[in-house]
Amino acid sequence: MRLTYLQRLEAESIEIIREVVAETEKPVMLCSVGKDSSVMLHLARKAFYPAAPPFPLMHIDTTWKFQEMYAMRDRMATESGMDLIVHLNPEAIEKGINPFTHGSAVHTQVWKTQGLTQALEKYGFDAAFGGARRDEEKSRAKERVFSFRSAQHRWDPKNQRPELWHLFNTRKHKGESIRVFPLSNWTELDVWHYIYLEKIPIVPLYLSRERPVVERDGTLIMVDDERMPLLPGETPMMKKVRFRTLGCYPLTGAIESNAETLAEVIAEMMMARTSEREGRVIDRDALQSMEQKKQEGYF
Amino acid sequence: MSVPRQDAQRPDLAALDAAIRHNVGKTLLRFNTCGSVDDGKSTLIGRLLYESKALFDDQLAALAADSKRVGTRPGELDFALLLDGLSAEREQGITIDVAYRFFSTERRNFIVADTPGHEQYTRNMVTGASTADLSVILVDARKGVLTQTRRHSFLVWLLGIRHVVLVVNKMDLVDYAQEVFTKIKADCDKLAVEIGLPKMTCIPVSAVKGDNIVQRSAAMPWYEGPTLMGLLDAIEIADRGVQEQPLRMPIQWVNRPNQDFRGFAGTIVAGRLRKGDSVRVLPSGRVSRVARIVTFDGDLAEAVAGQAITITVDDEIDISRGDLIVAASNPAEIADQFEATIVWMNEAPLLRGRSYLMKIGTRTATATVSPLKYKINVNTLEHLAAKTFELNDIGVANLQIDRPIAFDPYEVNRDTGAFILIDRLTNDTVGAGMLHFALRRASNVQWQALDVNKAARSASKGQKARVLWYTGLSGAGKSTIANLVDKRLHSMGRHTYLLDGDNVRHGLNKDLGFTDTDRVENIRRIAEVARLMVDAGLIVSTAFISPFREERQMARALLGDGEFIEIFIDTPLVVAEERDPKGLYKKARRGDLKNFTGIDSPYDAPENPELRIDTTVLTPDDAADTIVAYLHSLGVLDRG
Numbered sequence: 051m052r053l054t055y056l057q058r059l060e061a062e063s064i065e066i067i068r069e070v071v072a073e074t075e076k077p078v079m080l081c082s083v084g085k086d087s088s089v090m091l092h093l094a095r096k097a098f099y100p101a102a103p104p105f106p107l108m109h110i111d112t113t114w115k116f117q118e119m120y121a122m123r124d125r126m127a128t129e130s131g132m133d134l135i136v137h138l139n140p141e142a143i144e145k146g147i148n149p150f151t152h153g154s155a156v157h158t159q160v161w162k163t164q165g166l167t168q169a170l171e172k173y174g175f176d177a178a179f180g181g182a183r184r185d186e187e188k189s190r191a192k193e194r195v196f197s198f199r200s201a202q203h204r205w206d207p208k209n210q211r212p213e214l215w216h217l218f219n220t221r222k223h224k225g226e227s228i229r230v231f232p233l234s235n236w237t238e239l240d241v242w243h244y245i246y247l248e249k250i251p252i253v254p255l256y257l258s259r260e261r262p263v264v265e266r267d268g269t270l271i272m273v274d275d276e277r278m279p280l281l282p283g284e285t286p287m288m289k290k291v292r293f294r295t296l297g298c299y300p301l302t303g304a305i306e307s308n309a310e311t312l313a314e315v316i317a318e319m320m321m322a323r324t325s326e327r328e329g330r331v332i333d334r335d336a337l338q339s340m341e342q343k344k345q346e347g348y349f
Numbered sequence: 350m351s352v353p354r355q356d357a358q359r360p361d362l363a364a365l366d367a368a369i370r371h372n373v374g375k376t377l378l379r380f381n382t383c384g385s386v387d388d389g390k391s392t393l394i395g396r397l398l399y400e401s402k403a404l405f406d407d408q409l410a411a412l413a414a415d416s417k418r419v420g421t422r423p424g425e426l427d428f429a430l431l432l433d434g435l436s437a438e439r440e441q442g443i444t445i446d447v448a449y450r451f452f453s454t455e456r457r458n459f460i461v462a463d464t465p466g467h468e469q470y471t472r473n474m475v476t477g478a479s480t481a482d483l484s485v486i487l488v489d490a491r492k493g494v495l496t497q498t499r500r501h502s503f504l505v506w507l508l509g510i511r512h513v514v515l516v517v518n519k520m521d522l523v524d525y526a527q528e529v530f531t532k533i534k535a536d537c538d539k540l541a542v543e544i545g546l547p548k549m550t551c552i553p554v555s556a557v558k559g560d561n562i563v564q565r566s567a568a569m570p571w572y573e574g575p576t577l578m579g580l581l582d583a584i585e586i587a588d589r590g591v592q593e594q595p596l597r598m599p600i601q602w603v604n605r606p607n608q609d610f611r612g613f614a615g616t617i618v619a620g621r622l623r624k625g626d627s628v629r630v631l632p633s634g635r636v637s638r639v640a641r642i643v644t645f646d647g648d649l650a651e652a653v654a655g656q657a658i659t660i661t662v663d664d665e666i667d668i669s670r671g672d673l674i675v676a677a678s679n680p681a682e683i684a685d686q687f688e689a690t691i692v693w694m695n696e697a698p699l700l701r702g703r704s705y706l707m708k709i710g711t712r713t714a715t716a717t718v719s720p721l722k723y724k725i726n727v728n729t730l731e732h733l734a735a736k737t738f739e740l741n742d743i744g745v746a747n748l749q750i751d752r753p754i755a756f757d758p759y760e761v762n763r764d765t766g767a768f769i770l771i772d773r774l775t776n777d778t779v780g781a782g783m784l785h786f787a788l789r790r791a792s793n794v795q796w797q798a799l800d801v802n803k804a805a806r807s808a809s810k811g812q813k814a815r816v817l818w819y820t821g822l823s824g825a826g827k828s829t830i831a832n833l834v835d836k837r838l839h840s841m842g843r844h845t846y847l848l849d850g851d852n853v854r855h856g857l858n859k860d861l862g863f864t865d866t867d868r869v870e871n872i873r874r875i876a877e878v879a880r881l882m883v884d885a886g887l888i889v890s891t892a893f894i895s896p897f898r899e900e901r902q903m904a905r906a907l908l909g910d911g912e913f914i915e916i917f918i919d920t921p922l923v924v925a926e927e928r929d930p931k932g933l934y935k936k937a938r939r940g941d942l943k944n945f946t947g948i949d950s951p952y953d954a955p956e957n958p959e960l961r962i963d964t965t966v967l968t969p970d971d972a973a974d975t976i977v978a979y980l981h982s983l984g985v986l987d988r989g
Contacts, residue, residue, distance in 0.1 A: 053376075100606060
């Protein structure tokens with residue numbers, strides 16, 4: 051019996067997830083409610099079936115996600131039988147941090163980067179699963195599957211442990227934590243193929259529909275709720291759009307598309323000429339921005 | 350990639366489904382690339398990504414901009430820039446770590462581990478090769494087969510890769526001359542024979558120009574073999590080979606959600622497993638039958654190597670993480686002593702006699718490396734005598750493990766024969782290894798269960814057996830204080846023994862000097878002797894500098910809970926040097942005495958000793974009183 055590449059990737063990810071549960075004290079699975087989170091959760095359920103995954107799901111919320119993402123998040127927790135932790139950075143709530151007044155960099159830094167480190171400390175998690183993939187971005191290509199963070203949550207790219215065979219060294223010093231990326235070897239297309247094959251539920255925003263959007267700096271932004279301030283002369287227009295990646299709605303660009311089904315999305319993907327991160331406003335902040343964010347503790 | 354044409358109104362969903370089903374049926378090939386700086390490795394991979402349409406428009410635009418800004422080839426795309434991910438590397442213009450890349454063809458998906466070919470980065474290459482099915486080795490057509498080509502070929506052979514492609518790059522710079530290629534190919538064939546690789550396929554290419562990467566080169570009509578992409582796409586890597594081997598499945602996790610279900614989760618690394626099969630659990634050797642193969646998608650009748658599954662068995666036998674499930678009729682070997690090849694990956698050298706954590710499969714044990722047989726000069730393949738293994742050294746040594754483990758030789762199975770070594774203090778992965786064979790079977794080393802045990806011997810002496818482990822700088826007062834304590838205990842009718850430099854260095858350890866390696870061995874032997882004496886029921890004092898925390902840790906680990914009492918004779922270096930009872934510090938300062946602790950060899954002060962004696966405050970007599978009082982408080986001197 052010849053295993054397909056998806057079967058090999060699936061088995062590798064399941065092995066990684068089990069290893070973390072066997073060797074760490076208090077793991078958690080981060081859930082950004084995107085397609086990668088959906089796949090990662092599906093793999094975790096496979097890894098521990100018939101039991102539910104023996105760790106909670108945690109959403110580092112910003113209050114600015116799409117409404118449909120919140121609905122999916124709650125559904126994911128219910129269906130998997132896992133506890134859901136939602137963390138909101140109290141400092142960000144107090145200061146009312148938002149992408150419009152504070153800009154995307156501050157918004158991401160305070161809600162997501164600070165929020166994540168706060169939550170990990172608050173609950174004492176020593177290992178956190180993330181859905182990052184090596185094909186996403188150059189600096190991720192060299193990321194380990196088990197990525198160690200100092201007690202200050204910093205990533206030191208110069209001092210990473212070699213990972214040989216399937217033998218993961220999970221030992222850590224007091225205060226250190228591990229970010230684990232079970233989807234390291236998956237590509238965007240692999241993820242979509244797997245979702246299709248396994249019929250994994252995803253947020254409907256990935257499929258094209260008429261949605262109210264405004265165009266800003268060449269990016270289509272969906273008006274997902276009434277908090278979105280419209281600029282003078284700006285009126286939302288209905289366009290048939292979908293999203294390749296999902297984040298905070300004011301920071302996530304939509305693309306015009308006719309792909310109403312998963313199969314059509316994949317067909318478009320296979321002909322796509324731009325990478326998925328192009329739709330993310332935060333990555334354009336500066337050259338090397340991802341690497342800098344990682345060193346500061348962003349995922 | 351063929352995608353059915355899309356009609357905005359009526360997409361042909363059946364055709365789309367068929368196309369997707371075709372794609373998900375592809376197989377996976379993992380390969381690594383090795384070459385020296387400037388052989389054009391990054392350019393080659395960049396070219397493969399480009400030609401397989403793995404790059405998006407925005408990535409190409411960024412590449413074009415980067416090429417203009419920092420590229421090394423004016424006016425052309427510099428594919429190498431796609432791969433140099435981290436900013437520091439970009440500035441240096443070299444890759445310094447392992448990077449993973451992805452592309453696909455009609456038949457296959459590929460994962461490439463890009464590993465640099467620097468001399469000092471053997472470690473990265475071994476890492477990249479450890480998961481590869483195939484290796485691509487680059488040579489520069491102008492330079493031919495070099496020392497580093499021999500090194501790369503040897504390393505991929507060592508890691509068990511039997512499919513090797515030698516890419517002769519930069520053919521454009523030798524005018525695509527056939528005789529250049531023919532000469533290199535002949536050298537390459539000789540090299541394959543020398544190393545023991547079955548066969549290397551040689552392909553002449555120009556990564557910069559794209560010759561023989563995907564398109565056949567018009568400039569090299571004399572070449573009749575496959576293009577690189579053609580070869581990668583077509584080569585047969587038999588994963589069926591491993592499926593035909595006897596069953597091996599390391600248990601990763603015992604899944605017990607409730608009283609009614611007890612499943613054993615793991616990935617099959619060799620062979621196949623059917624419902625009803627008779628399996629053996631190692632190392633215990635118990636046999637049972639597979640009741641169910643449980644998966645999220647329903648029970649399976651059969652599972653094969655490469656699949657991550659959960660099984661249940663018929664009997665209530667004890668199976669835990671670290672055990673190896675094997676075919677009952679064809680089990681793996683069990684042993685606690687091995688010969689192995691070790692690749693050293695850490696700045697701190699391997700010390701003979703020091704114990705490391707060893708992770709093999711899902712089991713973690715403690716391993717001591719000793720003796721080192723030889724190291725291998727990877728350029729000449731010569732065997733050299735070795736006292737230690739340093740960063741990027743590759744050598745052969747014996748390993749002793751603290752418990753019997755199940756294994757297969759690495760050349761039979763990568764997953765049951767590979768291990769990593771972990772430093773207990775820094776937690777770094779310091780070495781990687783491949784098991785050759787067992788030096789003796791563990792079944793021969795049953796410990797004699799003695800009827801008269803330690804407790805009985807101690808009780809008959811009216812005491813509890815302990816080691817008083819004195820540590821501190823030379824001249825700190827260890828021997829003086831240990832002697833006083835020993836005399837007091839003796840006068841109280843207790844049975845004691847004092848191990849110190851006089852009775853150990855001159856006898857048992859007279860073959861050892863003062864290098865780090867010898868110091869480790871010195872302490873190991875002392876710890877073992879102390880353990881035997883504790884077994885005999887004695888209160889043993891050891892008075893040695895014992896400068897390294899790890900060896901003291903090792904001694905502690907040899908003994909039972911509470912039996913090891915670390916006493917730190919805390920005397921600052923200036924005070925010890927001023928006392929200098931034997932004139933050793935003076936000698937060391939003059940340079941007449943090498944490796945002297947505190948001068949040119951480190952002393953790791955204990956972090957949590959049971960007792961700390963500050964000799965700037967306490968006289969030796971006071972110190973002895975303190976120690977005896979402490980032993981009383983622990984009940985060590987209680988009779989009966």
